[in-house]
Amino acid sequence: MNHKTSSKIYALGIVAHPDDETFLFAGTCLKFKEKRLNTAVICATKGEKGADRLNRNLTKKQMATERMAELKKAAKIMELSFVKFYNYKDGGLGDADQPGLVSKLVKELETFQPEIVLTFGKEGISGHNDHIAIGRAALAAVRKSKFKPKEIWLASMPASKIKNFNANLAKRKVHHSHFRKQILKGVADNKLLKINIKKFRKEKEAAIRTHKSQYLPGMIMDNFLTQEYFEVVKIKP
Numbered sequence: 001m002n003h004k005t006s007s008k009i010y011a012l013g014i015v016a017h018p019d020d021e022t023f024l025f026a027g028t029c030l031k032f033k034e035k036r037l038n039t040a041v042i043c044a045t046k047g048e049k050g051a052d053r054l055n056r057n058l059t060k061k062q063m064a065t066e067r068m069a070e071l072k073k074a075a076k077i078m079e080l081s082f083v084k085f086y087n088y089k090d091g092g093l094g095d096a097d098q099p100g101l102v103s104k105l106v107k108e109l110e111t112f113q114p115e116i117v118l119t120f121g122k123e124g125i126s127g128h129n130d131h132i133a134i135g136r137a138a139l140a141a142v143r144k145s146k147f148k149p150k151e152i153w154l155a156s157m158p159a160s161k162i163k164n165f166n167a168n169l170a171k172r173k174v175h176h177s178h179f180r181k182q183i184l185k186g187v188a189d190n191k192l193l194k195i196n197i198k199k200f201r202k203e204k205e206a207a208i209r210t211h212k213s214q215y216l217p218g219m220i221m222d223n224f225l226t227q228e229y230f231e232v233v234k235i236k237p
């Protein structure tokens with residue numbers, strides 16, 4: 001056993017794209033860190049199909065390089081212990097070999113033994129197929145792993161905010177083929193753990209700014225700069 005508790009990973013984030021980590025749980029990670037609890041992130045794709053909002057006509061390869069660098073900068077702000085990238089196709093996570101993805105994640109859980117897993121809930125926040133696929137794979141991995149985290153925190157949109165969120169999404173140019181067609185419902189507010197991150201708003205904004213190929217100023221709803229929302233699933237040992 002490693003007795004240096006300061007190097008232990010308390011929370012393992014499992015996401016689909018560079019920038020998911022910032023949007024879903026930047027503030028929560030900093031709150032953990034304040035209690036000397038470490039977070040690390042596994043990102044299944046390199047985000048090569050990202051939006052290129054700076055209109056630089058990047059190739060997919062350049063976009064992947066750019067986005068990995070952006071995530072590494074955000075990781076410094078979020079004080080992550082490490083970031084690990086897989087090489088799945090951006091936009092193709094749902095079509096990838098699911099048992100293969102799940103067993104990779106099982107290995108990570110057994111290696112790092114986090115107490116909490118942070119990932120996407122069933123609507124994948126925005127309905128993006130990659131988000132839904134990685135959330136499902138992370139949940140399957142937790143169920144299959146010999147090591148059991150105590151809880152899995154599924155980032156979710158509160159039902160009370162979903163109308164505004166849908167309107168906000170509609171304003172953003174996204175690859176519509178990657179999104180579910182059905183209308184997002186969110187999760188009932190009383191089922192969600194709300195983490196107040198007001199104290200770390202500046203850091204979250206700074207982390208968002210590192211993802212400059214994806215977000216223009218003002219693109220994130222104010223609400224997500226002060227709160228993060230999770231449906232907590234307790235895992236039986």
Ligand SMILES: [Zn+2]
Binds near residue numbers: 128
């Ligand atoms: Zn994403």
